[in-house]
Amino acid sequence: MTPADMDFPARSRAALAQPTLQRSLQGMRRMMPALRSAALAGLPDHAALRERARESRDHALEHLGHYLLEYERRVVAAGGVVHWARTAAEANDIVAGLCERAGARRVIKSKSMVTEEIRLNEALEARGLGVTETDLGEYIIQLRGERPSHILAPALHLGLAEIGATFERHHRRERRAPLTEAGEMLVEARAELRAVFQAADVGITGANFLVAETGAAVLVTNEGNADLVAALPAMHIVVTGIEKVVATLDDLGVLLRLLARSAIGESLSSYTTLVHGPRRAGDAAGPREFHVVLVDNGRSALLGTSRQEILRCIRCSACLNHCPVYTAIGGHAYGSVYSGPMGAVLTPAFEGLARTVDLPAASTLCGRCEEVCPVAIPLPRLLREWREDALRGGLTRPAERRALRLWQWLATHPVWYRFALGAVVRALRLMSVPAPGGGRRLRHLPWFGQGWFAVRDLPAPQGRTFQAQWRSREP
């Protein structure tokens, strides 16, 4: 059974049983929140900067048509061409058409979630083009025929042993010893990809931002691969979502200050590159053709709705890195290109709620995602909206609906509520066991509790309900 055939609970169970993935996620839980906090603490006024970032994204979205036209005007003035694609199929046709017209055979790419979303690689390969991903993580999963498990670290689910074995299988070279050391793997991948870079006919990148003021497509990487993809081939194509546009360079500066700090806990990524059109007359080098494909694919349908706020997202992945659900099961369990809280909000909008009804449910609504979001997207509210839609649309499981009806009845009958809750609290207290660090914890429960306690435990109730304690408080 492949992940695509499984449902969300089955994929989650599979993820919980993968030791390599679990080790990576454990590392993420331990490191990423501390790195992000330390990086943001270096800013003089993080709260004000975040508010300014939210405003600049909202402003661009409120005037999206204006800024996209402004961006297009600048790109055309610099000698580039802007294409508009309503759907994934239209976008893929445009890119494939450009490659075919250029007589291209070899395409190189830098990491782009939009091209994952529209499945551009499959579309190009179906037309006989060779496509090579150049971001190291994307390259590794491309060799393995897998999908990204994190929007920034696509090979997060793999350990060094698996990566070494993958390189041994795909890189033709004489070996005296197995490939086990990360430094050697990097040298090998660098050499393999250098040859691919030099031979490519077309380079495809995404864009982290588009700047209407100057017509810039902004590429942010630590590896520098996007810069080579943009510089070396004779044609550069940018494929990106319509929501990526910002009004001015000043807006860009605000968002750049937050992006890398939120994403990886550093003040800026190694490379931030602004691309304006093709090479100029007299330039030493650079592509002769420059194209931008603006992809809608469900985005414009969110404009003017209560879900428009998700379009502020700058794909920093802070919400994934801080999510108790994502950091337990990783990205593949979500079964979609975008995972974690932002993915659970975005995917139902793109793929329909009927197919993705489990994703908004895969959240404890603890609120950390909203707290750490650099553009203050109210992710818990948006997740709850999808849940309400699912309930209204009859998409939830019958057992879930029955449980909610029972809860509703209890919650509206205070006497029964107090009686039932008091009984449950006492029963849970009786079933708890002393914990090594002091206090008591619940380790097992019969019936439906078995699934919950298979992979976690809970602190035991103190013995009395909140209401009982409130009534007996000192005046």
Next chain:
Amino acid sequence: MNTARTAMLAVIGRHGAPPAPAAPPVMSTEIVWAERARLFTAQATAGAATVVTVPTGAGVGPAIADYLDGARLGAEVHLSAPTRAVAGLALEPRLSCRAGPVPADGATLVSGCLAAVAAEGVVVLASGATHAAQAAFLAATHIVVVEAGQLLESLEALWQRLRALPAPLPRQISLVCGPSRTADLGVPSRLGAHGPLRVHVILVGGRPAAR
């Protein structure tokens, strides 16, 4: 009141003459530069770049030669985006300067830049007639020379500088804050993923002669 005014001005007297026209006092450029250089160095070093300062353009050649000697990288360098201090390197006896595109991996590139931003610790490279964007990514070692007037305080100052350029802006403008690196092979990050393994910045300034 008028009596008091007259009496006081009679005492103040000769201090009441208007001043001769003169420029208002400004912060010395050396102090401003030194503060920016300190901030730049802290930020760029955090991004795994190395930074040295030299007082005038004449110090750039020896500084590069010393760096290459220390890292055992040979004496051969390729020049790109030649600002005044970079162009002057052709006369440095301890360096062997090459023109033309950066060849195979392992090369050392010495380039000028469009600007550097102290608050972020980045150097800013712009493609054009004398600089191919890929040069800074194909080289294994990139040495960037930042002249005194190019060291800006913030990203906002950089945007102002870009706005002052004729439209359209250069094809590829890169803000570089250190060597190429990747975390895709686990933690800690490894340097030299696609681009340079080493980024070394030489800040020229601090003395009026640099202007």
